[in-house]
Amino acid sequence: MANLIASNxxxxxxxxxxxxxxxxxAQYFVVPAGYTCLAYISxxxxxxxxxxxxxxxxxxxxxxxxxxxxxxxxxxxSSIGTSYGWYTQDITDVAVSPSAAYWIVMRQPTATSxxxxxxxxxxxxxxSGGKYSQDSGSTYSALGGCDWSYKxxxxxxxxxxxxxxxxxxxxxxxxxASDVTDEMG
Numbered sequence: 001m002a003n004l005i006a007s008n009x010x011x012x013x014x015x016x017x018x019x020x021x022x023x024x025x026a027q028y029f030v031v032p033a034g035y036t037c038l039a040y041i042s043x044x045x046x047x048x049x050x051x052x053x054x055x056x057x058x059x060x061x062x063x064x065x066x067x068x069x070x071x072x073x074x075x076x077x078s079s080i081g082t083s084y085g086w087y088t089q090d091i092t093d094v095a096v097s098p099s100a101a102y103w104i105v106m107r108q109p110t111a112t113s114x115x116x117x118x119x120x121x122x123x124x125x126x127x128s129g130g131k132y133s134q135d136s137g138s139t140y141s142a143l144g145g146c147d148w149s150y151k152x153x154x155x156x157x158x159x160x161x162x163x164x165x166x167x168x169x170x171x172x173x174x175x176x177a178s179d180v181t182d183e184m185g
Contacts, residue, residue, distance in 0.1 A: 001155075002037075002039035002040065002153035002154055002155045003035075003153060003154065003155060004151055004152070004153055005029075005031060005032050005035050005152055005153060005154040006029035006030065006031070006032075006150075006151075006152040007150060007151040007152065008124040008126065008127045008129075008147040008148070008149060008150060009124070009149065009151060010124040010125055010126055010147075010149065011044050011084065011122050011124065011125075011149050012122060012123045012124065012125040012146075012149075013084060013122065014122070014123060015044075015045065015046070015084070015120035015121050015122040015123055015149075016120065016121060016123060016132070016143070017048075017108070017111065017114045017118035017119060017120050017121070018106075018108075018132045018133070018134070019051065019108050019111035019112065019113065019114060019117070019118040019119075020108075020109070020111060020112070021109040021110075021136075022133075022134060022135055022136045023107070023108075023132070023133060023134050023136075024066075024105050024106065024107050024132065024133040024136070024137050024140075025105070025106040025107075025121050025130075025131075025132050025143075025148065026059075026065070026066050026103050026104070026105045026106075026130070026131045026132070026133065026137075026140060027103060027104045027105075027129055027130055027131075027147060027148045027150050028061075028101060028102075028103055028129035028130075028131070029101070029102060029103070029104070029129065029150075029152055030099065030100070030101050030102075031096050031097065031098055031099065031100055031101075031102060031154065032098065032099070033098045033099050034098055034156045035096070035098055035154045035155065035156040036095060036096060036097075036098060036154075036155075036156040036157065037093050037094065037095055037096060037154055037155050037156065038058055038091070038093065038094050038096055038102065038152065038153075038154045039090075039091075039093050039153045039154050039155060040088055040089060040090045040091060040153050041056060041088070041089050041091065041104050041150060041151065041152050041153070042086050042087065042088045042089070042150070042151040042153075043056075043086070043087055043089065043106075043121060043122075043148065043149065043150050043151075044084055044085065044086050044087075044121070044122040044149035044150075045080060045084065045085075045087055045119055045120060045121050045122065046080065046081060046082055046083055046084045046085065046119070046120050046122075047077055047080040047081065047082055047118075047119055047120075048082070048114075048115070048116065048117065048118050048119075048120060049113075049116045049117035049118070050077060050117055051077055051108055051110065051111035051112070051117045051118045051119055052077060052108065052109070052110030052111060052117075053074045053075065053076060053077065053108075053109075053110065054074065054075050054077070054080065054106065054107075054108050054119050055072055055073070055074045055075075055106065055107045055108070055109070056072065056073055056074075056075070056089040056091055056104065056105070056106055057069050057070070057071060057072035057073075057091065057104070057105045057107075058070040058071045058072075058091055058092075058094050058102060058103075058104065059102065059103040059104075059105050060102060060103075061100070061101035061102060061103065064140075065103075065131065065133075065137070065139070065140040066103040066105050066137060066140070067103075069105075070094045070102075071091050071092035071093075071094050072091065072092075073089060073090065073091045073092065075087075075089060077119075080119060084120075084122055086151075096154070098156070104150065104152065105137070106119070106121060121148050121149070122148070122149040123143065123144075123146050123147075123148060123149065124146055124147040124148060124149045124150075125146050126146055126147065127145075127146050127147030128142070128145055128146070128147070129147050130142070130143030130146055130147045130148045131143055163178065164176055164177065164178040165177050165178070
């Protein structure tokens with residue numbers, strides 16, 4: 001089980017859609033010290049009409065915008081409801097560097113309109129890491145001084161172990177036990 005490592009859970013109930021084959025929505029975050037793997041994301045979104053497949057990806061930081069894509073997954077439109085709700089996107093786990101910056105990027109290439117066929121990602125109404133692109137990610141613009149509504153989960157190696165005890169020691173076997181004091185997800 002992964003731990004919550006970055007989030008902005010405020011919800012404005014008034015999301016945005018950057019639809020079409022060239023547009024992207026992105027959220028910046030920093031991996032906390034001790035964490036070495038990204039696991040999944042939960043986002044506050046809704047579907048309008050029949051926008052096709054929604055894609056979510058982990059990206060390395062490319063200097064104030066998403067850089068190299070690390071992993072991506074897609075979800076069918078039928079998995080997203082027509083009212084805002086928190087949906088979990090399980091993306092392939094990727095190894096990351098603690099205290100480094102990364103991005104989550106959404107794209108919806110077959111969506112056709114912000115009023116009839118798209119996914120709306122809710123704005124948190126605060127923060128400064130949300131961005132959008134209208135040119136396949138070549139340039140990104142700030143999302144009006146706010147974040148998207150998101151929760152990012154990750155894990156790392158155990159940060160602490162308790163004392164180890166041994167028992168049932170013989171010439172061919174033994175039993176050892178220890179407790180993890182900080183499991184890091």
